[in-house]
Amino acid sequence: MPLTPPSDNSRANILLVDDRPENILVLKATLSALDVNLVEANSGKEALRMLLELEFAAILLDVMMPEMDGFETARLIRGSEKLRHTPIIFITAMFLNDADAFKGYSVGAVDYIMKPFVPEILRSKVQVFVDLHKKTQEIKRQTEVIRLSEQREYQAKLDQTTRTLQAETERERVEHRAVRSMVQHAPLGFARLDYNRVITDINPIFIEHFKLPDGELNGRHLQELMPWLPQQFMAAIGKNQPFHFNKLKVQPEHETHPRFYDLATWPIVDATGSSKEGSILLSVDVTERVQLDQQRDDFVATLAHDLQTPVIAADRALNLLVDRASDNLGTEMLNLVSGLKKNNENLLHMIESLLDIYHYEEGARALYVDEVDVRLLVRTIVEELTPLAEQQGLMLMSKQSRKNVMAAADRTAIRRVITNLIDNALKFTPKGGTVEVGVSSDEEQAIIEVIDSGCGIAPEDQNRIFERYWHGSGGPTTMKKSRGLGLYLCRQIIDAHEGRIECSSELGKMTKFTVYLPLVREADSSLQPPAATSPALNVEAS
Numbered sequence: 229m230p231l232t233p234p235s236d237n238s239r240a241n242i243l244l245v246d247d248r249p250e251n252i253l254v255l256k257a258t259l260s261a262l263d264v265n266l267v268e269a270n271s272g273k274e275a276l277r278m279l280l281e282l283e284f285a286a287i288l289l290d291v292m293m294p295e296m297d298g299f300e301t302a303r304l305i306r307g308s309e310k311l312r313h314t315p316i317i318f319i320t321a322m323f324l325n326d327a328d329a330f331k332g333y334s335v336g337a338v339d340y341i342m343k344p345f346v347p348e349i350l351r352s353k354v355q356v357f358v359d360l361h362k363k364t365q366e367i368k369r370q371t372e373v374i375r376l377s378e379q380r381e382y383q384a385k386l387d388q389t390t391r392t393l394q395a396e397t398e399r400e401r402v403e404h405r406a407v408r409s410m411v412q413h414a415p416l417g418f419a420r421l422d423y424n425r426v427i428t429d430i431n432p433i434f435i436e437h438f439k440l441p442d443g444e445l446n447g448r449h450l451q452e453l454m455p456w457l458p459q460q461f462m463a464a465i466g467k468n469q470p471f472h473f474n475k476l477k478v479q480p481e482h483e484t485h486p487r488f489y490d491l492a493t494w495p496i497v498d499a500t501g502s503s504k505e506g507s508i509l510l511s512v513d514v515t516e517r518v519q520l521d522q523q524r525d526d527f528v529a530t531l532a533h534d535l536q537t538p539v540i541a542a543d544r545a546l547n548l549l550v551d552r553a554s555d556n557l558g559t560e561m562l563n564l565v566s567g568l569k570k571n572n573e574n575l576l577h578m579i580e581s582l583l584d585i586y587h588y589e590e591g592a593r594a595l596y597v598d599e600v601d602v603r604l605l606v607r608t609i610v611e612e613l614t615p616l617a618e619q620q621g622l623m624l625m626s627k628q629s630r631k632n633v634m635a636a637a638d639r640t641a642i643r644r645v646i647t648n649l650i651d652n653a654l655k656f657t658p659k660g661g662t663v664e665v666g667v668s669s670d671e672e673q674a675i676i677e678v679i680d681s682g683c684g685i686a687p688e689d690q691n692r693i694f695e696r697y698w699h700g701s702g703g704p705t706t707m708k709k710s711r712g713l714g715l716y717l718c719r720q721i722i723d724a725h726e727g728r729i730e731c732s733s734e735l736g737k738m739t740k741f742t743v744y745l746p747l748v749r750e751a752d753s754s755l756q757p758p759a760a761t762s763p764a765l766n767v768e769a770s
Contacts (some may be wrong), residue, residue, distance in 0.1 A: 417511030
């Protein structure tokens with residue numbers, strides 16, 4: 229008999245299985261009061277076919293049927309993964325012993341109803357399974373709603389993430405194109421290295437700056453291509469540290485004039501900022517700037533040199549005037565001449581400083597390196613400046629090491645540095661203060677310290693006090709009387725000795741200048757090692 233689909237899909241289906249039509253009629257009459265669809269099957273085979281096509285809340289199954297009895301039908305139903313949880317109620321007229329009851333339960337029956345049955349009991353039991361089926365269907369429906377909602381939400385998030393990634397990818401493509409265009413066309417040399425210092429990218433400007441060989445350069449090691457790079461620059465790359473080298477002098481082969489480049493490097497880091505992935509090299513042609521600076525310095529040096537002769541002549545004339553005519557000059561005139569003499573001395577000192585700075589910057593100032601007894605030199609300078617300190621109401625003292633401190637230095641140049649530092653300390657220490665000059669050493673260096681109890685230097689000024697022509701930021705400790713030359717000259721002199729000079733200060737309390745000079749060493753033949761060169765270039769780390 230073909231299956232007739234239930235007319236109402238919103239109601240639960242109940243399968244009635246019996247080979248006798250009168251029994252089916254009784255079951256239908258009994259269950260007609262329930263809000264269910266009643267589906268008939270007159271054999272076990274027909275019941276199995278219906279179970280494959282429809283979903284049922286419960287099965288009312290007759291035990292005694294020809295060909296396939298209720299037990300066999302129940303066993304086949306339970307063998308299906310889809311049907312194994314469908315409730316089966318056996319309806320039988322025969323007496324069941326314990327063995328038959330156990331057999332029914334073992335094949336999946338949930339209950340037995342004996343004929344003749346009480347209609348109310350049957351309806352009640354079926355209603356329980358109908359209600360359970362409805363709740364199960366509602367749970368499935370809600371689960372599906374939740375699943376679809378979550379799926380839509382997930383899909384929406386996925387779509388948004390995809391759009392964001394696509395936008396980010398496009399932005400990165402645009403930025404990459406912009407960076408590539410800048411790298412290729414900007415007047416800057418660019419090279420990228422991996423963590424092994426192997427070139428992975430390089431632009432034509434960088435190749436032109438340093439006359440690198442023609443051909444494929446990617447994959448070549450930096451040390452192989454540019455072995456003449458300054459040692460401290462290569463060391464910074466090896467340590468993944470940023471470094472900036474100013475005015476690298478390059479003399480291309482077969483060219484008359486040198487060129488100058490600023491060279492910088494910094495590490496490439498990952499998104500966490502910790503792992504180093506290589507380095508960037510950047511070169512800028514500063515030849516024009518260097519030439520302009522050179523022209524300016526030459527002009528200043530020429531002007532200072534031309535002014536030196538008349539200023540020296542004026543100084544001598546004023547000395548003669550004070551020495552020979554002081555008795556014939558009145559007090560007022562003598563004070564005017566003395567002031568004029570002092571101003572002329574200051575002008576001469578400024579001219580000499582400008583000339584010395586020029587010579588040191590150009591490497592034209594020869595150092596007459598000798599064994600200098602630093603303790604004796606400091607003691608002599610302190611004795612000479614003590615009257616000036618007393619005149620200003622200050623105490624000038626020296627604190628020296630008990631052992632000899634012999635530095636490899638130019639005595640006249642170092643004397644100028646120490647005198648300048650003490651003179652500055654006296655100038656910026658208020659009356660009643662102290663200036664202390666200390667001499668000590670470690671295994672490699674002579675150490676000279678000039679410490680005053682003056683007004684101190686503001687923190688923002690401490691990193692700039694050795695710059696040329698710098699006078700301070702305008703705060704209460706600004707060096708108003710300074711020409712911005714003395715400390716700059718001190719640094720030039722100390723740099724020429726391969727030493728260093730440092731400053732530390734506490735505002736309103738003290739200032740300390742520390743000078744480090746190399747001690748006398750055996751076979752100390754030169755303070756300036758020769759620069760490395762390449763066949764195509766003469767490179768000087770200036």
